[in-house]
Amino acid sequence: MPTAPITDTVISPDAHEKWLEAFNATWANRHRIFQSCAPPPWWAPGLALTAEIRQNYEKYLPVAEYLQDLATLVLPRLPHPSWLPVVLKRSLALSYVGAAGLPASLPDLWSLLPPRFAGRLSWADGDLLPLACAIAAPLKFGSRTGRYPEQTQYLVEWLRQSNRSLLVVDYGCGTGQGTYEIAALVARSGRPGRVIGVTPEPLEAWMALNRGLPHLDMARPTDPVNKPIAGKSSISITDTPSRATDAGTNDGFAFPVPTSTVPILFAAGDIRNFALSRRADVILCNGLIGGPALNDDRTLKHIWVRIQDQLADNGIFVIGSRFHAGCTPRIERFIAAAERHAFAGAPLAGSCVFQRRPNASLPA
Ligand SMILES: C[S@@+](CC[C@H](N)C(=O)[O-])C[C@H]1O[C@@H](n2cnc3c(N)ncnc32)[C@H](O)[C@@H]1O
Numbered sequence: 105m106p107t108a109p110i111t112d113t114v115i116s117p118d119a120h121e122k123w124l125e126a127f128n129a130t131w132a133n134r135h136r137i138f139q140s141c142a143p144p145p146w147w148a149p150g151l152a153l154t155a156e157i158r159q160n161y162e163k164y165l166p167v168a169e170y171l172q173d174l175a176t177l178v179l180p181r182l183p184h185p186s187w188l189p190v191v192l193k194r195s196l197a198l199s200y201v202g203a204a205g206l207p208a209s210l211p212d213l214w215s216l217l218p219p220r221f222a223g224r225l226s227w228a229d230g231d232l233l234p235l236a237c238a239i240a241a242p243l244k245f246g247s248r249t250g251r252y253p254e255q256t257q258y259l260v261e262w263l264r265q266s267n268r269s270l271l272v273v274d275y276g277c278g279t280g281q282g283t284y285e286i287a288a289l290v291a292r293s294g295r296p297g298r299v300i301g302v303t304p305e306p307l308e309a310w311m312a313l314n315r316g317l318p319h320l321d322m323a324r325p326t327d328p329v330n331k332p333i334a335g336k337s338s339i340s341i342t343d344t345p346s347r348a349t350d351a352g353t354n355d356g357f358a359f360p361v362p363t364s365t366v367p368i369l370f371a372a373g374d375i376r377n378f379a380l381s382r383r384a385d386v387i388l389c390n391g392l393i394g395g396p397a398l399n400d401d402r403t404l405k406h407i408w409v410r411i412q413d414q415l416a417d418n419g420i421f422v423i424g425s426r427f428h429a430g431c432t433p434r435i436e437r438f439i440a441a442a443e444r445h446a447f448a449g450a451p452l453a454g455s456c457v458f459q460r461r462p463n464a465s466l467p468a
Pocket residue numbers: 244245246247248251275276277278279282302303304305308373374375376389390391392397398
């Protein structure tokens with residue numbers, strides 16, 4: 105999707121504070137007008153959204169305009185404009201590409217956010233970075249450890265039989281929990297190896313690298329592994345948030361992951377064009393194929409070509425999905441194309457694993 109040029113922002117703290125005040129005043133005022141003109145029901149957690157509710161919100165509080173305003177507020181809190189969550193980038197690109205890829209209304213956006221952000225229109229400065237993280241990694245992405253137990257079992261066995269130095273790539277790595285899991289399996293197998301997690305959202309890669317979710321309260325107070333990460337209102341590219349234990353200053357928590365000695369790299373990139381320095385032995389792609397972000401037949405065909413190009417002979421491509429039933433036909437079509445691309449496929453419960461046939465070349 106083409107994007108509008110986003111210029112880097114240089115702004116003094118004073119100016120940003122005034123800008124934030126103006127943003128809050130404008131949207132509080134528009135919210136008051138909404139409440140005096142639009143009939144209930146208004147958004148509340150769990151409310152089933154109808155066309156009429158969406159229309160009312162769009163009339164008084166258009167989501168595209170709100171996100172555009174929010175993007176300009178969030179930009180100075182990020183190391184580089186490229187770190188803006190994809191949805192905010194799209195809002196800035198609106199005049200170029202129309203409203204494609206934006207939530208249909210503010211309630212649709214709120215339904216993706218953790219309770220602390222849902223239903224709100226105005227913010228304190230310290231909210232902006234966690235809010236950007238929440239938009240980059242919506243709750244529905246569901247990244248967590250232990251999500252694909254059937255794969256773990258399979259991979260333990262596959263790694264045991266492998267005898268080479270391994271390159272593992274996790275496309276669509278979210279906030280990295282699954283990437284840490286596979287790295288721990290490689291470490292357990294005793295094989296040397298490296299693991300790369302790839303997501304188009306730089307903020308997700310940053311959260312994955314630092315094992316911190318500034319937008320979620322993940323910690324159980326009694327669990328020593330779940331230490332709060334230091335609260336930050338903005339980040340720079342070299343930041344690695346220190347893990348403070350002062351609960352008074354944190355605005356996020358580290359998530360627990362299996363530790364491993366295998367090097368892990370998290371990169372902001374796209375499965376459609378990410379370059380590898382050598383062929384991979386294992387490519388994971390969970391929660392992406394056939395879902396909302398990757399579903400048209402042409403793209404899915406291109407993914408097979410990419411995977412064939414990027415996997416070593418006998419390497420494996422593992423996909424899992426936890427999407428609603430509506431996505432099933434697309435995933436089935438994708439799976440059915442495996443043979444044509446020289447892959448032998450085998451189903452696992454809820455996942456599928458494909459092995460690349462040696463010396464396979466692309467069909468004409
Ligand atoms: C539903 S989450 C899945 C997270 C994790 N793999 C899991 O299964 O728990 C989908 C992930 O794919 C990423 N994604 C979306 N489009 C992508 C693309 N074109 N290439 C790589 N990753 C993409 C999203 O940013 C998000 O991190």
